[in-house]
Amino acid sequence: KAGVTQTPRYLIKTRGQQVTLSCSPISGHRSVSWYQQTPGQGLQFLFEYFSETQRNKGNFPGRFSGRQFSNSRSEMNVSTLELGDSALYLCASSFGQINTEAFFGQGTRLTVV
Amino acid sequence: GIQVEQSPPDLILQEGANSTLRCNFSDSVNNLQWFHQNPWGQLINLFYIPSGTKQNGRLSATTVATERYSLLYISSSQTTDSGVYFCAVVPYTGGFKTIFGAGTRLFVKA
Numbered sequence: 001k002a003g004v005t006q007t008p009r010y011l012i013k014t015r016g017q018q019v020t021l022s023c024s025p026i027s028g029h030r031s032v033s034w035y036q037q038t039p040g041q042g043l044q045f046l047f048e049y050f051s052e053t054q055r056n057k058g059n060f061p062g063r064f065s066g067r068q069f070s071n072s073r074s075e076m077n078v079s080t081l082e083l084g085d086s087a088l089y090l091c092a093s094s095f096g097q098i099n100t101e102a103f104f105g106q107g108t109r110l111t112v113v
Numbered sequence: 114g115i116q117v118e119q120s121p122p123d124l125i126l127q128e129g130a131n132s133t134l135r136c137n138f139s140d141s142v143n144n145l146q147w148f149h150q151n152p153w154g155q156l157i158n159l160f161y162i163p164s165g166t167k168q169n170g171r172l173s174a175t176t177v178a179t180e181r182y183s184l185l186y187i188s189s190s191q192t193t194d195s196g197v198y199f200c201a202v203v204p205y206t207g208g209f210k211t212i213f214g215a216g217t218r219l220f221v222k223a
Contacts, residue, residue, distance in 0.1 A: 033211060037154075043199065043213035056208045088154050092211075098143045098203060101161040102211065107154045 002027065004093050004105035012111045018079040021108045025072050025093030032074035033102070034066060037088040046089075049074055050096045078110075086112045115140040115204040119214035126190050126221050134185040134217045136200030144203035145176055147185050149196050150216070156199065159185070190221045 005024040013019050025032050033048040045058040049068035066076040072093075078085055088109050092102040116139040126132055136145075145163050148156040160167050160174040162183065167174055171190075176183040187194055200214040 031209070033209070035211075035213075042215050043201075045210050045212065048209045048211075050209070056210045058210065090154075090156065092156075096209075098209065099163060100144075101146065101158065102201075103158060104148070104156040109154065 004091060004103055006089075006091055006105035006108050008108060009106065010109050010111075012113060013081050015081055015083060015112055017081050018077060019081060019110060020075050020077045021089055021091075021110075023074045023076075023091035023093075023105060025074070025091075026103060029093035029095055029103075030072050031094045031096035031100075031102075032068055032072065033092050033094075034074070034076050035090045035092070036060075037090060037107075038084075038086075043090070046076065081112045083112050086110060114207065115142070115202065115212055117200060117202055117212050117214040119198075119200055119217050121217060122215065124217060124219045126219065128190060128192060128221055128223050130190050130221075131186070131188045132190060132219070134187070134198055134200075134219075136183040136185070136202075136214055138181050138183075138200075138202050140181070141205035142178065142181075142202040143205055144211075145183055146201045147174055147183070148199045148201065149194075150199060151196055159198075187219075190219075192221045192223050195219055195221050 031050045034046040047057040068074045094102040147159040164178045197216040
């Protein structure tokens with residue numbers, strides 16, 4: 001059974017550009033959530049999607065957005081990149097009930113220069 | 114919002130030693146998981162344990178939900194156990210939002 005797949009694995013972008021990251025969940029999982037990991041702030045929740053609907057979001061500026069498609073694949077977009085957006089972005093998938101186990105992808109490491 | 118505190122922040126062990134990592138949370142939770150982050154950044158599932166006790170080989174975990182803490186035990190540690198261990202909770206209130214602790218960084222010396 002394939003795990004959670006994130007693409008691309010590595011990205012280098014310039015300040016002011018925008019970026020789109022992709023996450024394909026485990027087959028049968030309908031929930032995808034996104035996290036940002038930085039050395040200073042640790043692992044922070046960005047948003048969670050279930051059946052194409054955002055159910056919750058963290059405390060991030062509007063430059064961070066996401067969406068989920070009918071096949072449960074999800075994308076997150078960061079516009080007008082800042083140096084501080086350099087981070088490891090992780091996504092997780094689960095069946096979507098409140099008390100189910102989440103599984104993480106390998107992450108996308110974004111560097112903004 | 115809920116606070117998740119992990120202790121100790123750093124731990125150095127000699128190979129073969131045992132250790133206990135702790136996760137305290139400030140409010141009721143629906144869900145609690147322990148993860149090990151490998152050097153490449155991936156979070157590896159260790160335990161899904163909102164309550165009770167589980168064991169998997171040299172690792173075991175206990176969550177006492179009524180007292181708002183969870184413990185991860187590592188016995189006979191190996192160098193491959195090195196890395197960062199995270200506790201993550203889904204609060205009882207606040208919906209589908211996972212909150213991570215700051216992690217415990219473990220280094221096992223050969």
